[in-house]
Amino acid sequence: MVALESPSFDKPLVDEFVRFVGAQFAAMGGQVEFAHADKFGDHMIARFTGSSSERILLLGHTDTVWPAGEITKRPFKITGGRAFGPGVFDMKAGILLIAMAIDALQKVARGLPKCVTVLLVSDEEVGSASSRTVTESEARPCRAVFVLEPSLPGGALKTARKGIGRFALKAIGRAAHAGIDPQNGVNAIEEISQQILKLQKMTDPVRGTTVTVGVVQGGTRPNVVPAEAAAEIDIRISSMEEAERMTKMIKALSPQLPGARLEIRGSINRPPMERTAETIRLFQLAQKVAQTLGIALKEGSTGGASDGNFTSALGIPTLDGLGAVGGGAHAVDEWVDIQLLPHRAALLAGLLSERL
Known part of the structure; x- marks a missing residue:
């Protein structure tokens, strides 16, 4: 075989x-x-x-x-x-x-x-x-x-x-020239970075919950304030009660930078x-x-x-x-x-x- x-x-x-x-x-x-x-x-x-x-x-x-x-x-x-x-x-x-x-x-x-x-x-x-x-x-x-x-x-x-949840988080900012007018841009990589730190802190060993940001992407060129960045998230939970709690927490994430937006997709894949x-x-x-x-x-x-x-x-x-x-x-x-x-x-x- x-x-x-x-x-x-x-x-x-x-x-x-x-x-x-x-x-x-x-x-x-x-x-x-x-x-x-x-x-x-x-x-x-x-x-x-x-x-x-x-x-x-x-x-x-x-x-x-x-x-x-x-x-x-x-x-x-x-x-x-x-x-x-x-x-x-x-x-x-x-x-x-x-x-x-x-x-x-x-x-x-x-x-x-x-x-x-x-x-x-x-x-x-x-x-x-x-x-x-x-x-x-x-x-x-x-x-x-x-x-x-x-x-x-x-x-x-x-x-x-453990059950598994898979989520995709997208940060949307505003592109700008990095040398001429960076103040007019909203850095999506900076936004996603702050979200990643919040996500990683959701890990709770006592509850048996882990949150792992395993894939990060963003930007197009080094001289452009990035307009988009994204992260893929894996969560592991030990109970359906915890699955519901974590799903609410992730979907309640809000932008940290003025002018930034978030798009959040995903769910519990396996109970x-x-x-x-x-x-x-x-x-x-x-x-x-x-x-x-x-x-x-x-x-x-x-x-x-x-x-x-x-x-x-x-x-x-x-x-x-x-x-x-x-x-x-x-x-x-x-x-x-x-x-x-x-x-x-x-x-x-x-x-x-x-x-x-």
């Missing part, structure tokens, strides 16, 4: 990989369909019938952050008990684990104890704009959602994730995945299964988001980080512990067998 590259913005390559994965699930008895996306790869849905009517959603993604051709620079390899290659940890090993768990239950238990829907979206790494409605639609009839994103260090599961009582219950079930496998399972939280944020926000019990154990997500040294893959597949299979 790693050799079949699937960059988020390369629809032909992602579609090729999605069809390959779909064929594997179809060969296992899944009813496979594809939800078309115009700009991104199609989203794959595979449905398996179980002995009970209860349905579980296994959620993941097929896209990776790596551009086409990366596999020629870093071919897939296994050395020292670790698998390396672009996308191996995030999250092609997770797709493998889904197949391993379903296959094990079909062979050992002679069938699935519950109905299972496998949903692999193609745009998770770039915001899930084309797949969010598909994810929410498939999740609603499900008793629980298990997300096969990579684990936290040491194999810990994710019981909370936070909060550590609810139902999430804790699912984790405790996972701990119970892990104990039978001789595994001491832990939990944790992360500032990164996944499509599990969407399902959790719907009120559907969601447990994340059930994917591979490894490290280096989005890094050139990305790796997976292959010796632990059977353990993780057994953990997922055990969860699918538990009464929820």
